[in-house]
Amino acid sequence: MKPNIKDIARLAEVSPTTVSRVLNNRGYISKQTRDKVNQAMRELNYYPNELARSLYHQHTYFIGLIFPTTGNPFFGELIFHIENICASLGYKIFLCNSLDRADKEQSYLEMLQRNQVDGIIVGAHNRLPEYKKINLPIVAIDRYLSDDIPVVASDNLNGGKLATKWLLDHGCREIIHINGPRELETPANKRRDGYEQMMKKAGRTPVTYELPESLIYSTCVETVRQVFNNHPKVDGIFASDDLIAATIFSEARKRGIMIPDELKVVGYDGTETVRICLPYLTTIRQPIKEMAEKAVQVLLRKIKGQFEEENREIILPIRLVEGETGRSIHS
Amino acid sequence: MKPNIKDIARLAEVSPTTVSRVLNNRGYISKQTRDKVNQAMRELNYYPNELARSLYHQHTYFIGLIFPTTGNPFFGELIFHIENICASLGYKIFLCNSLDRADKEQSYLEMLQRNQVDGIIVGAHNRLPEYKKINLPIVAIDRYLSDDIPVVASDNLNGGKLATKWLLDHGCREIIHINGPRELETPANKRRDGYEQMMKKAGRTPVTYELPESLIYSTCVETVRQVFNNHPKVDGIFASDDLIAATIFSEARKRGIMIPDELKVVGYDGTETVRICLPYLTTIRQPIKEMAEKAVQVLLRKIKGQFEEENREIILPIRLVEGETGRSIHS
DNA sequence: TTTCACATGTCAACCCATTGACATAAACTA
DNA sequence: TAGTTTATGTCAATGGGTTGACATGTGAAA
Numbered sequence: 270m271k272p273n274i275k276d277i278a279r280l281a282e283v284s285p286t287t288v289s290r291v292l293n294n295r296g297y298i299s300k301q302t303r304d305k306v307n308q309a310m311r312e313l314n315y316y317p318n319e320l321a322r323s324l325y326h327q328h329t330y331f332i333g334l335i336f337p338t339t340g341n342p343f344f345g346e347l348i349f350h351i352e353n354i355c356a357s358l359g360y361k362i363f364l365c366n367s368l369d370r371a372d373k374e375q376s377y378l379e380m381l382q383r384n385q386v387d388g389i390i391v392g393a394h395n396r397l398p399e400y401k402k403i404n405l406p407i408v409a410i411d412r413y414l415s416d417d418i419p420v421v422a423s424d425n426l427n428g429g430k431l432a433t434k435w436l437l438d439h440g441c442r443e444i445i446h447i448n449g450p451r452e453l454e455t456p457a458n459k460r461r462d463g464y465e466q467m468m469k470k471a472g473r474t475p476v477t478y479e480l481p482e483s484l485i486y487s488t489c490v491e492t493v494r495q496v497f498n499n500h501p502k503v504d505g506i507f508a509s510d511d512l513i514a515a516t517i518f519s520e521a522r523k524r525g526i527m528i529p530d531e532l533k534v535v536g537y538d539g540t541e542t543v544r545i546c547l548p549y550l551t552t553i554r555q556p557i558k559e560m561a562e563k564a565v566q567v568l569l570r571k572i573k574g575q576f577e578e579e580n581r582e583i584i585l586p587i588r589l590v591e592g593e594t595g596r597s598i599h600s
Numbered sequence: 601m602k603p604n605i606k607d608i609a610r611l612a613e614v615s616p617t618t619v620s621r622v623l624n625n626r627g628y629i630s631k632q633t634r635d636k637v638n639q640a641m642r643e644l645n646y647y648p649n650e651l652a653r654s655l656y657h658q659h660t661y662f663i664g665l666i667f668p669t670t671g672n673p674f675f676g677e678l679i680f681h682i683e684n685i686c687a688s689l690g691y692k693i694f695l696c697n698s699l700d701r702a703d704k705e706q707s708y709l710e711m712l713q714r715n716q717v718d719g720i721i722v723g724a725h726n727r728l729p730e731y732k733k734i735n736l737p738i739v740a741i742d743r744y745l746s747d748d749i750p751v752v753a754s755d756n757l758n759g760g761k762l763a764t765k766w767l768l769d770h771g772c773r774e775i776i777h778i779n780g781p782r783e784l785e786t787p788a789n790k791r792r793d794g795y796e797q798m799m800k801k802a803g804r805t806p807v808t809y810e811l812p813e814s815l816i817y818s819t820c821v822e823t824v825r826q827v828f829n830n831h832p833k834v835d836g837i838f839a840s841d842d843l844i845a846a847t848i849f850s851e852a853r854k855r856g857i858m859i860p861d862e863l864k865v866v867g868y869d870g871t872e873t874v875r876i877c878l879p880y881l882t883t884i885r886q887p888i889k890e891m892a893e894k895a896v897q898v899l900l901r902k903i904k905g906q907f908e909e910e911n912r913e914i915i916l917p918i919r920l921v922e923g924e925t926g927r928s929i930h931s
Numbered sequence: 932t933t934t935c936a937c938a939t940g941t942c943a944a945c946c947c948a949t950t951g952a953c954a955t956a957a958a959c960t961a
Numbered sequence: 962t963a964g965t966t967t968a969t970g971t972c973a974a975t976g977g978g979t980t981g982a983c984a985t986g987t988g989a990a991a
Contacts, residue, residue, distance in 0.1 A: 321977035345676035364695040546877035652947035
């Protein structure tokens with residue numbers, strides 16, 4: 270069905286080797302022959318079989334991406350940037366949505382290895398034993414997977430501090446933190462540490478609520494309700510991501526709590542989507558594009574064997590973005 | 601470096617053919633041999649090279665996805681579902697973010713062909729001549745690519761009608777429509793047709809504003825301002841997607857326009873992300889998961905050669921989702 | 932006239948797994 | 962005991978492209 274190099278050779282009346290030489294720009298080829306070959310390729314709508322080349326070269330230019338879900342705007346934007354950078358460098362992306370389920374993650378890892386990816390970027394959270402066995406360049410984003418896998422993260426500790434400080438500076442007296450499930454040691458838990466440190470420094474008692482499941486925001490409403498029920502006087506909430514912050518807004522709206530007069534909220538992530546939807550949300554903006562760049566850069570260095578062990582944890586600076594002010598009424 | 605089938609054979613003290621028989625469950629194998637082979641595979645951390653198998657079988661189980669960007673929640677969620685379904689069927693996804701740029705789309709198409717994908721699902725909008733030449737199963741989502749490429753879309757015409765009707769029913773007197781660039785014949789333009797039909801039916805004059813660029817919402821603010829400036833008495837806007845609706849909300853907030861008292865807005869898409877962020881937004885919900893299912897189903901049928909030409913355009917029903925009411929103040 | 936850059940061809944090995952053909956042999960079964 | 966089922970091995974071809982070795986030939990420069 271599909272033409273191969275021999276078909277091109279036949280049509281261009283040259284040898285397969287010559288076609289290969291044209292394709293790879295090796296050895297001597299006359300302009301005339303080159304044209305003839307190119308013409309034949311166009312005529313037959315020929316594309317060299319990259320699988321065969323990869324097989325020979327032991328190098329696929331495939332990169333596997335394991336993230337919870339592209340549906341979440343933070344991951345969606347991160348993945349967009351990663352793919353974009355990779356594409357510009359000739360690398361191709363296998364997309365895997367793990368939904369933070371260990372079994373899925375496990376089978377994706379196997380799939381990626383079977384398909385000979387050159388490396389993997391992981392933003393999924395399971396600390397699978399598998400990762401120790403994989404003999405493949407891996408970079409994690411915002412996750413500690415194993416001791417020897419480099420991690421790219423935003424400055425979560427500082428983010429937690431800044432968020433809390435902003436609430437304190439804006440006169441909040443009862444500040445609660447809502448975070449995802451504490452699970453394993455993810456850098457994102459440092460947001461909580463930052464919150465707790467800053468609270469203690471201000472002589473307050475930190476109170477953190479943990480969500481039962483991350484990413485499933487419908488289950489998060491219940492926790493938010495608890496916060497309001499248990500702390501009728503809460504006037505500041507630091508949410509560990511923007512969609513939790515959005516959920517807080519909704520619940521506040523239902524309860525007739527005025528924002529920001531009665532309650533101030535700081536979110537986390539600062540994706541474009543959320544900034545379009547909730548421009549009045551104050552949030553800690555993660556440098557998403559820079560994280561993508563750094564992760565790809567480190568991965569490619571590992572792939573090329575130029576990775577120096579020194580910088581195993583790469584922390585990028587965050588920024589607090591104040592929400593727009595100006596009053597308006599939505600119902 | 602990586603072990604191959606011969607390494608396994610050597611360690612398990614069998615022939616490579618026997619290993620292959622174990623892997624593919626062909627012919628007769630004793631339990632004892634099977635165990636020995638499996639043990640060897642575990643020991644060497646062996647994964648069969650899927651590239652080699654694909655090369656032989658002329659079937660990769662790769663599917664290419666070309667969409668503008670995973671960063672947009674609609675595409676992010678759509679891609680999530682597509683990947684999810686494909687993964688459950690043993691297909692793997694090559695992710696391509698075209699940003700609606702024809703040059704990128706073109707080079708992705710070439711890349712996918714070189715990498716021997718079994719099929720492509722396209723949600724990018726360029727009507728490239730290339731598509732006629734590609735000798736590969738393709739399915740489009742919400743885009744007419746060429747006459748013989750099946751399209752999966754939501755019922756845009758009805759969506760436009762429903763949205764407009766809702767605004768009319770809620771007493772709006774001056775209703776404007778904001779849509780993406782008209783470009784080529786995309787099914788999404790039928791939202792506009794629906795709006796115009798419904799307006800005419802109600803004896804009103806339809807007014808549609810076109811955005812200069814889709815997906816870049818920063819440029820969309822200017823258009824929204826124009827709408828407000830040119831139509832001080834506008835009290836209803838049908839936005840062709842939710843993020844445009846969000847932009848309208850923001851601008852309204854800046855101008856002190858009360859929502860919904862003075863202005864009612866209906867969006868389009870109804871992604872989870874936007875429903876979390878803007879639960880009070882009335883919108884036309886596209887059946888994202890069903891669209892993903894249908895697209896994959898049609899593509900796989902084409903891949904397997906079971907596709908019947910009859911149903912070339914598959915239209916799935918939409919639903920108007922009313923925003924939550926209840927007043928609250930954000931600033 | 933010699934030498935060398937240029938141009939192309941032939942051939943085989945290689946990457947890794949699959950598969951069909953064929954051989955061999957042990958263990959059942961009729 | 963003959964015939965069948967089970968179990969495994971050997972071998973070569975296949976898929977598509979790459980590459981190194983080597984051969985051959987032309988034309989131009991030294």
